[in-house]
Amino acid sequence: MAVEAFQEAARTTGSPTAEAVRRLKKNPVAVLSGFIIVSLILVAIFAPLIAPHAYDFQDRAYATLPASPDAKHRLGTDNLGQDTLSRMIYGARVSLTVGLVVQVIEVTIGIALGLLAAYKGGLWDTILMRVTDAMFAFPDLLFAILLVGVIRPTTVLASFLTVFVALAIVNWPGMARLVRGQALALREKEYVEAARAIGVSGWGIVTRHLLPNMLSPIIVAVTVDIANVILAEATLSFLGIGIQPPYPSWGRMISDARPYMRSAPTLILYPALALGVTVLAFNFFGDALRDALDPRLRE
Amino acid sequence: MLIYIRNRLLLAIPTLLAVSFITFFLGYLSPASPIDIMLGQHSDPAIRKSLEHEYGLDRPPLVQYGNFLWNALHGDLGRSFSNANRPVTQMIAEQFPTTALLACLAMVTALLLGIPSGILAALNHNRFADRFTMSAVLLCVSLPAFVLAPVLMLIFSLHFGWLPSSGWEGPSYYVMPVLVLASRPSALIARFMRSSMLDVIRQDYIRTAFAKGLSPARVLLKHAFKNAFLPVLTVIGNTFGFLLTGSFVVETIFNIPGIGYESIQSILRRDYPVIQGVALLVAAIFIAVNLIVDILYAVIDPRVRYEEAR
Numbered sequence: 001m002a003v004e005a006f007q008e009a010a011r012t013t014g015s016p017t018a019e020a021v022r023r024l025k026k027n028p029v030a031v032l033s034g035f036i037i038v039s040l041i042l043v044a045i046f047a048p049l050i051a052p053h054a055y056d057f058q059d060r061a062y063a064t065l066p067a068s069p070d071a072k073h074r075l076g077t078d079n080l081g082q083d084t085l086s087r088m089i090y091g092a093r094v095s096l097t098v099g100l101v102v103q104v105i106e107v108t109i110g111i112a113l114g115l116l117a118a119y120k121g122g123l124w125d126t127i128l129m130r131v132t133d134a135m136f137a138f139p140d141l142l143f144a145i146l147l148v149g150v151i152r153p154t155t156v157l158a159s160f161l162t163v164f165v166a167l168a169i170v171n172w173p174g175m176a177r178l179v180r181g182q183a184l185a186l187r188e189k190e191y192v193e194a195a196r197a198i199g200v201s202g203w204g205i206v207t208r209h210l211l212p213n214m215l216s217p218i219i220v221a222v223t224v225d226i227a228n229v230i231l232a233e234a235t236l237s238f239l240g241i242g243i244q245p246p247y248p249s250w251g252r253m254i255s256d257a258r259p260y261m262r263s264a265p266t267l268i269l270y271p272a273l274a275l276g277v278t279v280l281a282f283n284f285f286g287d288a289l290r291d292a293l294d295p296r297l298r299e
Numbered sequence: 300m301l302i303y304i305r306n307r308l309l310l311a312i313p314t315l316l317a318v319s320f321i322t323f324f325l326g327y328l329s330p331a332s333p334i335d336i337m338l339g340q341h342s343d344p345a346i347r348k349s350l351e352h353e354y355g356l357d358r359p360p361l362v363q364y365g366n367f368l369w370n371a372l373h374g375d376l377g378r379s380f381s382n383a384n385r386p387v388t389q390m391i392a393e394q395f396p397t398t399a400l401l402a403c404l405a406m407v408t409a410l411l412l413g414i415p416s417g418i419l420a421a422l423n424h425n426r427f428a429d430r431f432t433m434s435a436v437l438l439c440v441s442l443p444a445f446v447l448a449p450v451l452m453l454i455f456s457l458h459f460g461w462l463p464s465s466g467w468e469g470p471s472y473y474v475m476p477v478l479v480l481a482s483r484p485s486a487l488i489a490r491f492m493r494s495s496m497l498d499v500i501r502q503d504y505i506r507t508a509f510a511k512g513l514s515p516a517r518v519l520l521k522h523a524f525k526n527a528f529l530p531v532l533t534v535i536g537n538t539f540g541f542l543l544t545g546s547f548v549v550e551t552i553f554n555i556p557g558i559g560y561e562s563i564q565s566i567l568r569r570d571y572p573v574i575q576g577v578a579l580l581v582a583a584i585f586i587a588v589n590l591i592v593d594i595l596y597a598v599i600d601p602r603v604r605y606e607e608a609r
Contacts, residue, residue, distance in 0.1 A: 134314060137583060139540030145547060146578055149566030150325035231443050235548060236444045239563055254445055258552075261464075265453050272446040279441040287437070 003219040006265050020216075023292040030288030040278060044093040051086035056246035058082055066257075066264035075270055078253075079260065084267060087248035088274055094249045095278060098163055098233040105168035106175050107222060113172075114179025115206060118187065128180065132173035132206040140170040141232055148241045159244040163236060178221055182214035216293040223286035227279045234275055250275045300597065304590070311586045316368075318582040319575065321342060323367060326571040327360050354380070371579065377572035379565075387576040390561065395580075397467060398550070398557035402542045404477045409484035409538065414531070416485075417492025418524070432489060439486035444545055447551045465554040476553045480545045484538040491534045492527065499527040529543045529600055536592035543581050 024030045043050060052074070053059075059072075059081040069076045075077070075084040117128040135143075147166040153159040186192060192209050236242030236252030245250040250271040257267035334350050355366060370377065376387035420432040453474065456464035463472050499505065500523055502537045508518045547559035554560070559576055565573035 131564065134317060138314075138318065138585060139544045142540070142544040142547070142581060145544070145562075145566070146322055146574065147325065149563075150322065150571070150574065152566070152569065231441075235445070236442060238548065240567060241549060251445065254449065258449070261449060261452065262457055265457070268449045269453075272449060276442050276446050279443075280438065283437055284439050 020289075020292045024288060026294070027288050029052045029284050030292070033285040033288070036277060036281040037285060040092050040096060040281075043089055044096045047089045047093050051083075051089040053083040053086040055087050055090040055248050056082070057086070066262070066267050069264075076109060076264065076266065078256065078267060082248075084253075084270060087253060088250070088270055091248045091250040091253060091271060091274065092278075094237075094243055094247065095230045095233065095275070098160075098167070098243075099230045099282075101164050102167045102229045103226055105221050106172045106225065107218065107232065109168070109172040110175025111218075113177050113212075114176040115183055115210070118180045118183035119174070119202070119206075125180075128176060132177055135170070135173040136205065141235060143171045144232060144236065145239065145241070148236055152241060154244060156244050156247045157241065159247075163233055163242055167232055168234075171225060171229065171233075174225070175218075175221065178217060179214065182217060186210050186213055202228055220286055220290045223282055223289055227282035227286065230275070230282070231279055300594075304594065307590050307593070311583075311590075315579060315582055318574075318578055319368065319371070320364070322571075322575045322578045323364050324360070326569075326574065328364070354378075367575070373572045376576035376579070379573050380570045381565075381568045387555045387572050388571065391558065391576055391580060394556060394558050394561050397555060398546050398559060401473075401480060401546055401549070401555065401557060402539070404473060405480035405484065405542055405545075406538070407533075409488055410480035412481065412485040413488025414492050414528075417489040417528075417531075418496055418519070420489065420493040421496035421500065422519075424473055429493075432493070436486040436489050442482070444479050444482075444548045445552055447482055448475070448549065451475050451479065465552075466585060467555040467557075469552070472553075476549050476555060479552075480542060480549045483545065484541055487534060487538060487541075488531060491531050493532045496523065496527040499523050505507060529596065532592055532596055532599070539588045540585055543585065 024034070059077060061081070066079050067077045069080075075088070077083055109186075113128055117125040144166045147169065148162050151162050151166075153162045187208070192205060195205050195209055233242055234249065234254075237249035237251030238255045240252075240255065242251060245252065253271040254268055254275075257264070257271070260267055334354075334356070338580055348357075355363055367377065374388060376391070379385050379387055379390060398518075416432045416435075422427040423429045452464045452475065455462045462474055464475075466472050467476075505518060505523055508522045509515075513521075543559075546557060547563055549555070550557045550560035551563050558580070562574065562577045564570075565577070
């Protein structure tokens, strides 16, 4: 009887993933922010095809002062005669690339060190906890500003690398702590003990039992972290020490447009809007994802 | 308690050393020399030599670092490379009051906005007021200062002409920078206040207080708020970090002559002594604020006893 009830429940609810997707689909905010994120990714990938002009193309006819929109430049141009729409499209590339690359570095370091600390314990654990404590003891964006500010890259490539490294350095401790905590909790579960009892190797336990089970908190953390990293990159670029020109970053566009706030307010509003919508989408999606993956967390 | 404070202060020493070490050696390893910035690329080698000697840049890095530490212990953070050779401590002393005022006003604003809206959201759990407040919170967390500030400037300075758009000359100049700086902290405080309040109002003693016929206002203020506020206190310590970082951006946008503005200018000019001095100052303030918060915690909540937890 009880077995049949379970089977019935399993048939109607499906796998945990399918269940999470079903719950996400029922949440209009999640659907909208998911749609925005997917569109942004497509825009970033196909930027050269979508953008009407190259990001560094300076239209001489429009130079010296920002121009209002016309048929040739749909969102107008900046003071260098560069097409605002094209630069916004390439700006999406910067934000998403930085967000993604930093997350990949952060998750790799976080999983490696978190598992090491949880599994080896002892000295490894003490070192990890002390180092992360020290990192948490200092405002992270300020640390990134100091790191990037002192190195002060001047070329586009160097500036990308510096921003990746600086933001990864300040962001990995949170992920390492999360993985460590999860691993410590999961290690005590019966099924892990059972796996160990039937002789599964340490590596097998980590890859087949621990990692899949800590995937949902990691995914949620990554989604919310992407939003923070995108904001951090924009802040660095706004301050003039992030991604270097001629490559466009939304933060830099906002900063460059400030002198023309009175004459060309849209020049500042468009990148500000793009940044705000992107970060909001990731934050809302992260929240919805947390609710969908673990309904118990909902208050 | 005194032993606890002493231990915490002793722990601050390695943190400050690490901060000074990292900023010093990043500066040392940086590809461009500040002398290049002062003189331009094609300068007379003799002048270069004498300037490098004057600033001690020709000595081995460890000696330079040792000197920096020794002088810092005596209250001398060196001289600015670019700003007419002024002592860094003097520059910091002149600009710090502005940043401190900005940060304190923002902190007060964040508390005044965050605490009531968090309580309001908790009391209307899952109803409109809650959803509205939490959406506003997410909006404030997502919109950085340099997005919020231009929008406010466009509305209040350029369109209505009510507030000055930049500078720091009187109370009317304070409104926008303080609001912009307070937006993220107030959102974080509201979020914590809400979840902490939700935890507390489900407790038995709150039900008891209501059951014995106390007025809702009395229950909320006397019984619920006091206990719900404790976790929020910890957030306030962390919030201070946001305020310090935020002041870098906000001071730059609004042209406010404070530590943050000066630091960004120094970073752009590669004025390392100023960067090092500010990094040390910020680290020290951050450590001090977190220590004060932890002590307050013990004062408010008698259950927290640091001597035993040592």
